[in-house]
Amino acid sequence: MRVISLFLSSIVVFLAFVANAGNVPADSIVPASSRYAFEIETSKAALSGFLITKESTANIAGSMINEFGISAIDFIYEREKNKLELKNVVGFLNKWYIRKVLKNDLLFCLHILYDIPYTKRHHYIVERSESSVTIINNKRHLKYSFSLQNPASRNI
């Protein structure tokens, strides 16, 4: 009788586990990864490389590196707060006035790249082509171009 009770208890526990499998928090699922070639142009200079992102239901984490593999910017965007935080910025970009513009611009770029609803900002212009999207900050004369490198993951 005792053995039967233990056996039945284990079945109940197993069934409870299976029933809850679909409710596993989304963040524990392997996040989707995307890679974009990017270019940031100013009137005087340009920075190019790759934006690698990992997307979960809670946030989007991104690293921007140049073709030599040197890190330029790391950031995390929290969906619920609609907030982007710059985690690491390479030395020559790490000035408070540059960080402020980058933070706002990258936030807007993510809204465009990931189809996140946003409040219209009149100083941004978005241009799309078949393979890329360009976001222009008219106020600061900055141009951000992104071209998806692994189309199986998501579409521009």
Place this chain on the structure above:
Amino acid sequence: MTRTIKIFVLFISLFCSGILLSDAATLTAQQQQQIISRINTAASEIKTMTCSFTQTKNLSMLNDKMVSHGKMIYSQPDKLRWEYTEPYQYLFIFNGSKIYIGNKSRKDVIDTNSNKVFKEVARIMMSTVTGKALSSTSEFTITVADERGAYVVTMLPKKKEIRQMFSRIELVFDKTGSMISEINIFEKNGDSTNIKITNISTNKAVDESNFAIPE
């Protein structure tokens, strides 16, 4: 209790013996200098060099990596062609007076006489791959270790501009020919880049058109 203590002491002994039998061997200052001299001699004899490379960028925040492949051509004293071929095309050429950087969508030509930063970047790239960087004691604090079956040279940057980006650079040299086999670049944000150098060929004729600035 006594049995527990015995097991604990046995575990600690095994752990310590593991450390003592580990691959790394401590070198004296004299030994380090001898190895550096040997590498410097080999580097000074390099007139031309071609090789392939595999670059692995480790992204610490994303716990991910990005792998690319390419080839390099060097010609003494100041010509370098560093070309990424897969999975993207990107070309860097330094021909002594001009630097060319180009990909599919953008090309830039920089006059190094007016832009010393780029000239310095090119010089560091050349000296790192050929092993001549070991002579740059004004720019790096250099130590040598005998580990992983090779000579591992650790370079700690002294200049503020380099220190802002890199915490250290490691050059791995094979013991037989004193040729570079690997470069490890450690960044301040926790990222690292590993470049494995293969198919090295030295002092063969190279086509000078490899260093011509594309139009």
